[in-house]
Amino acid sequence: MPGLIGKKIGMTSIFDADGKNQPCTVIELGPCVVTQLKTEDVDGYAAVQIGFGDQKNPVQAAAGHANKANTTAKKKYVEFKDFAEGAVSLGDVLTVEMFEEGEFVDIVGTTKGKGFQGVVRRHGFAGVGQSTHGQHNRLRAPGSIGAGSDPSRVFKGTRMGGRMGVDRVKIQNLQVLKIDTEQNLLVVKGSVPGAKQSLVIVEK
Amino acid sequence: MLTIDERIKCTVMDLIKYVQEKFVETKEFPSFAAGDTITVYYQIREGEKTRTQFFRGDVLQRSGSGTTETFTIRKMSGNIGVERIFPVNMPNLEKIEVNKRGKVRRARIFYQRERTGKSARIKERRG
Numbered sequence: 001m002p003g004l005i006g007k008k009i010g011m012t013s014i015f016d017a018d019g020k021n022q023p024c025t026v027i028e029l030g031p032c033v034v035t036q037l038k039t040e041d042v043d044g045y046a047a048v049q050i051g052f053g054d055q056k057n058p059v060q061a062a063a064g065h066a067n068k069a070n071t072t073a074k075k076k077y078v079e080f081k082d083f084a085e086g087a088v089s090l091g092d093v094l095t096v097e098m099f100e101e102g103e104f105v106d107i108v109g110t111t112k113g114k115g116f117q118g119v120v121r122r123h124g125f126a127g128v129g130q131s132t133h134g135q136h137n138r139l140r141a142p143g144s145i146g147a148g149s150d151p152s153r154v155f156k157g158t159r160m161g162g163r164m165g166v167d168r169v170k171i172q173n174l175q176v177l178k179i180d181t182e183q184n185l186l187v188v189k190g191s192v193p194g195a196k197q198s199l200v201i202v203e204k
Numbered sequence: 205m206l207t208i209d210e211r212i213k214c215t216v217m218d219l220i221k222y223v224q225e226k227f228v229e230t231k232e233f234p235s236f237a238a239g240d241t242i243t244v245y246y247q248i249r250e251g252e253k254t255r256t257q258f259f260r261g262d263v264l265q266r267s268g269s270g271t272t273e274t275f276t277i278r279k280m281s282g283n284i285g286v287e288r289i290f291p292v293n294m295p296n297l298e299k300i301e302v303n304k305r306g307k308v309r310r311a312r313i314f315y316q317r318e319r320t321g322k323s324a325r326i327k328e329r330r331g
Contacts (some may be wrong), residue, residue, distance in 0.1 A: 012272060021291055
């Protein structure tokens with residue numbers, strides 16, 4: 001799927017043509033630069049690598065890589081497999097004009113970190129027992145984590161408490177409400193994973 | 205001097221404001237606040253036809269700021285209290301009439317919900 005890299009700005013709401021109040025997320029999308037064209041012969045697979053944002057103090061290797069496309073070292077590089085063949089060439093600048101108002105896009109982001117969470121929050125367990133009738137301190141417990149002497153161990157993948165969040169998440173079919181080419185802004189209906197200022201990938 | 209974090213925050217808020225100003229039409233209404241009695245005229249759609257309906261009551265609060273601001277009004281429909289929340293910039297809003305300015309001491313007068321009869325009266329502000 002072809003796409004672009006952007007930065008989540010935040011949420012607000014706007015009114016659509018029917019006068020409905022729509023919650024929306026503002027994304028600063030692009031401009032992105034095509035930094036490398038990967039081909040079947042050289043790399044073993046065909047893909048288009050694009051970059052977004054400038055690195056503050058790039059190392060020479062990063063600057064050299066970007067120099068091939070006549071640009072500066074980028075903060076984030078992403079490869080896309082399904083750009084139409086010959087549609088883009090090295091050094092091309094891709095902007096938000098790639099998208100249209102009303103179309104549906106998929107957005108990839110990294111969710112906010114939640115820290116160490118128990119099983120009730122992390123996996124939606126119901127806890128053990130009742131909260132009244134003299135019961136105590138089992139309300140948010142995970143319950144049994146397996147049988148005893150056979151198998152004498154806890155199976156891998158058993159759901160327990162632990163670090164939650166900071167996952168790569170893709171939200172599918174978000175409608176593009178508005179596009180602003182002056183400031184390179186994309187306004188999509190609904191929410192997008194991640195904190196403000198975090199990088200997101202918008203796929204067509 | 206702003207720190208780097210503050211500068212980032214500034215630009216972010218500016219872009220949100222930019223989107224709001226560009227894509228949300230703001231409306232001009234007489235100023236009103238909590239305690240005032242107002243009449244709101246708004247259009248409703250019934251199938252194909254549109255008609256204007258009004259809602260008259262006391263303003264309980266104005267909430268939020270900028271283009272996403274809303275206000276809550278409450279009226280007594282017989283014995284039952286009815287509250288409606290309107291976005292200030294809702295396209296279907298036609299006009300707002302201020303019928304009475306009320307004298308209240310706070311910005312959000314939720315205590316009105318518990319009051320009925322004589323104690324529910326709001327003193328009128330003069331001048």
